[in-house]
Amino acid sequence: MSMISVKHLCKAYPNITPLKDINCEIERGEVISIIGPSGTGKSTLLRCINCLEHPTKGEIYVDGQNILAAGVDLNKVRQKMGMVFQQFNLFAHLMIIENVMLGATDLLGKTRQEAYDHGMELLESVGMAEKAFAYPDELSGGQKQRVAIARTLSMNPEIILFDEPTSALDPTMVGEVVSVIRSLKEKGMTMMIVTHEMKFARDISTRIFYMDQGLIYEDGTPEQIFGNPQKERTRIFIKQLKPYHADIKSQKFDFLGINSEIAQFMHKNLVPEHFRDASQRLFEELFMQCVLPHLPATFSAALDLGWSDRNLLLEFALRYDGPAYNPLTDTNNDELALLLVRKTAPELKHRYENGMNYLEVTLKTETK
Numbered sequence: 025m026s027m028i029s030v031k032h033l034c035k036a037y038p039n040i041t042p043l044k045d046i047n048c049e050i051e052r053g054e055v056i057s058i059i060g061p062s063g064t065g066k067s068t069l070l071r072c073i074n075c076l077e078h079p080t081k082g083e084i085y086v087d088g089q090n091i092l093a094a095g096v097d098l099n100k101v102r103q104k105m106g107m108v109f110q111q112f113n114l115f116a117h118l119m120i121i122e123n124v125m126l127g128a129t130d131l132l133g134k135t136r137q138e139a140y141d142h143g144m145e146l147l148e149s150v151g152m153a154e155k156a157f158a159y160p161d162e163l164s165g166g167q168k169q170r171v172a173i174a175r176t177l178s179m180n181p182e183i184i185l186f187d188e189p190t191s192a193l194d195p196t197m198v199g200e201v202v203s204v205i206r207s208l209k210e211k212g213m214t215m216m217i218v219t220h221e222m223k224f225a226r227d228i229s230t231r232i233f234y235m236d237q238g239l240i241y242e243d244g245t246p247e248q249i250f251g252n253p254q255k256e257r258t259r260i261f262i263k264q265l266k267p268y269h270a271d272i273k274s275q276k277f278d279f280l281g282i283n284s285e286i287a288q289f290m291h292k293n294l295v296p297e298h299f300r301d302a303s304q305r306l307f308e309e310l311f312m313q314c315v316l317p318h319l320p321a322t323f324s325a326a327l328d329l330g331w332s333d334r335n336l337l338l339e340f341a342l343r344y345d346g347p348a349y350n351p352l353t354d355t356n357n358d359e360l361a362l363l364l365v366r367k368t369a370p371e372l373k374h375r376y377e378n379g380m381n382y383l384e385v386t387l388k389t390e391t392k
């Protein structure tokens with residue numbers, strides 16, 4: 025039995041539906057990093073799992089128990105799951121040790137002595153025993169976050185959910201919090217961590233969830249997600265590319281509109297002109313001339329561009345559903361169009377996966 029099992033989870037707010045259909049299983053001892061652009065529902069997912077938010081639809085099982093069922097003791101469920109926030113949330117008027125004792129005395133019913141002894145042990149384990157009698161505002165951000173982790177541990181959680189635990193920290197203090205989290209992993213703690221620290225995510229995780237489009241858009245081991253992501257949005261995010269995306273749904277789509285959006289995207293991001301020309305040429309000769317005539321009246325297709333100003337490269341990706349069709353090897357296609365495509369992008373490749381065709385190439389500076 026998985027420790028946490030999420031099935032078809034949906035969370036809708038009046039104006040936006042950040043979670044559309046989330047499905048995942050988390051086993052004991054796993055460390056899951058959740059990455060993705062901001063606003064894609066990463067925090068919402070953690071809050072749903074921790075019962076701070078009631079989902080619109082779907083099921084969440086913790087140790088086999090459906091925590092959304094009527095009559096469930098939410099306090100009991102929450103006790104199994106610690107949560108660590110970006111903003112520490114320590115009580116300013118309480119000493120560090122009192123912050124750490126509070127849950128144990130008030131919620132677990134421990135004596136003050138028991139809570140104190142355990143609290144001191146925990147502060148020691150995060151390197152903060154010396155500050156036990158200080159107040160939060162005497163501590164640095166990194167120290168406060170270590171105390172917040174000790175406080176979470178005082179409840180003996182089975183899993184800890186971290187929501188960007190290092191985002192509010194001065195860069196010099198990220199390391200001390202990261203090493204505390206690493207030591208928890210060594211002790212076998214199950215954790216889910218929303219983070220923007222890619223190197224950390226890569227080092228510590230057993231699995232990565234890339235969230236986008238209301239879904240766990242792609243998941244896999246750190247090697248898979250960082251080394252060989254399968255989907256274009258994941259790739260664009262991992263490589264920190266500036267994205268352009270257009271959905272194309274019918275033969276009558278707005279070709280001129282997309283072309284002018286591409287031009288605007290290139291202009292805004294100061295992309296060298298020959299990249300703009302190359303992607304417009306590919307879109308026109310490849311998609312309009314070779315692919316579009318083979319698609320039905322309505323279909324599902326998309327154009328994704330990703331620009332890296334660090335590496336001066338542009339990723340070009342077209343996809344379309346339907347049967348496998350490789351325009352590059354179809355000799356019925358317009359010869360001139362294919363010639364222009366090959367000259368523009370000699371390394372363009374076609375692949376077919378799960379009912380979707382992909383035409384992808386990375387354009388580099390030397391591609392003129």
Ligand SMILES: Nc1ncnc2c1ncn2[C@@H]1O[C@H](COP(=O)(O)OP(=O)(O)O)[C@@H](O)[C@H]1O
Nearest residue numbers: 037038040042061062063064065066067068069
């Ligand atoms: N309580 C709320 N009411 C309305 N919209 C919300 C609420 N909480 C979050 N949202 C919206 O849901 C989307 C996802 O938010 P969030 O889970 O915080 O994303 P992330 O953590 O990935 O940045 C955002 O567009 C956000 O504005």
Ligand SMILES: [Mg+2]
Nearest residue numbers: 066067068187
């Ligand atoms: Mg968030």
